[in-house]
Amino acid sequence: MGREADTVHTDPGxxxxxxxxxxxxRDNAKVRVHLRDGSSMTGIVAVVPTVQSFVDAHGTEGINGVxxxxxxxxxxxxxxxSLDTIFRVEHLDSVAYGTSQT
Incomplete structure (x- = not known):
């Protein structure tokens, strides 16, 4: 994963x-993510995401995740x-805490 993101966030909220x-x-959870643009996507979470430091096109460093x-x-x-494009997560199975993929 690169260090560049379309949008980065610096405010605590x-x-x-x-x-x-x-x-x-959570790892292996089947979810539908509803995006801010009104679309949605359904899939299984391959790996639990993390928030991390990215840099936007203007060189601003901030936080986002994927x-x-x-x-x-x-x-x-x-x-x-990108996590900041997600408006709401809808759980389609009972995975609440995830399971190991190993």
Whole structure:
């Protein structure tokens, strides 16, 4: 993963929201993420995301994160979704804390 992101956040409220999303996106959970642009995506969380430092196109350093979604029914499909584009997470299974993929 590169250190560049379209958007970075520096205010405590936005960073706290990103961290809360990490708690909702557990390893192996099947979710539908509703995005701020009105679209949605359904998949399985491949790896629990983390918030980390990124730099935007203007050189501003801040925080964001990315979650990778996969779909066992579509092996060639995956999506990398920036956490700040997620409006809401809808859980489609009972995975609350995740399970190990090892």
């Amino acid at each position: 936005s960073i706290q929201r990103l961290q809360a999303l990490v708690g909702e996106l 979650v990778k979604l996969i779909d066992n029914d579509r092996p060639d499909w995956s999506a990398m979704v």
